[in-house]
Amino acid sequence: MKKLLIAASILILAACSSSPEEPQVNFIPQTTTSQNKVVDNLMYSLDSKDVRSAQYVALVDSGRNNIQPIHAKQNIRITLESALQEQLQSKGFKTSVNSENSVSLEIQQLLVNVQHSVMSNEMDAKITLQITAETPSGKLVKTFNGSASKTGTFSASDAQIEQIVNDVTSLVLSEIANDAELNNYMKERF
Template sequence: MKKLLLVSGLVIGLSACSAPQEPQLTVAPQPTISPVPVAQNKSVAVESRDLRTAQFVAVVDNGRKNVQPIQSTSNVRVVLEDALTRQLNSQGYRVITEGKGKLRLDLLDALVKVEHSVFSHDMITNVQIQLVAETGENKFVKRYTGKSTSEGATSASVEDMEIALNSLLEAVLQDIAQDKQLLTFMNENF
């Protein structure tokens, strides 16, 4: 009897390992690297918050009330904070843990919505990031948004969704890198 239980336990364990995994998206946007520094070694403390209501990064609607949420392979907030830190470093800022000047990234939205029909798909990607730059006396708040749409004659793959989300995140990071109001505030107050 013990041998039978052991064998059945191994079979169940092996079948669980070979069960299909839920798809996940790799979120890895590249920062905008500045060829010329815009700051002279000004220090800034960077932090971030994820304020999204749901933690998935994609929703696939196959019709007939079949909606599948898809998670990210990594923490999107951490990935974006890291990208922003590398972007700031390339601009000449020195990112530190504590300092007079603080820059907070609030992730408000990062979602790919896919609707499949029999022969095509529609994909809508939304990104919204809020930056809060502040010192003890002054504060600068601005939202950066992006939206893209695409259609295809086949089903949308995980790679299609990754490209759509990462491309839009990179476009928003580029907007942040080129925002003269933000750069002026940081250079005058940090």
């Protein structure tokens, strides 16, 4: 009887594990690194939080009340924090756990809305990131927004959704890297 129970449990677990998974896309935005260091090992601590109401990166609406969420294979918060750290490191900033200077990244929005049918698709991507650079004497809070729209023939593929989410995120990371006000604040006060 015990062997039968174990065999039945294994079959149930095997059936559960072979059920189809939700589609996922790779979240690999491009960073914008600097060729020249603008500071020499100025220390800062880095933290991030994801305050989005849902963790998927795309919603695919194929009509008839059929809406499917698509998640990223990578952790969005960790990926964006690593990208920001890489960008700052290329400028000469150095992360430290006990610095009195800090940079905070808040992910407020990252979503691609996809409307598609068999013959056409429309994709609208939006991203909002908030960066806070803080020192003992004050702080600078900046919000960076990005959006992109794309239309195409036939239904949207996972690869097309992956491309638009990575492209719009890369553009916002570039905007953060090249923001004169943020760069000057950190350079002068850190």
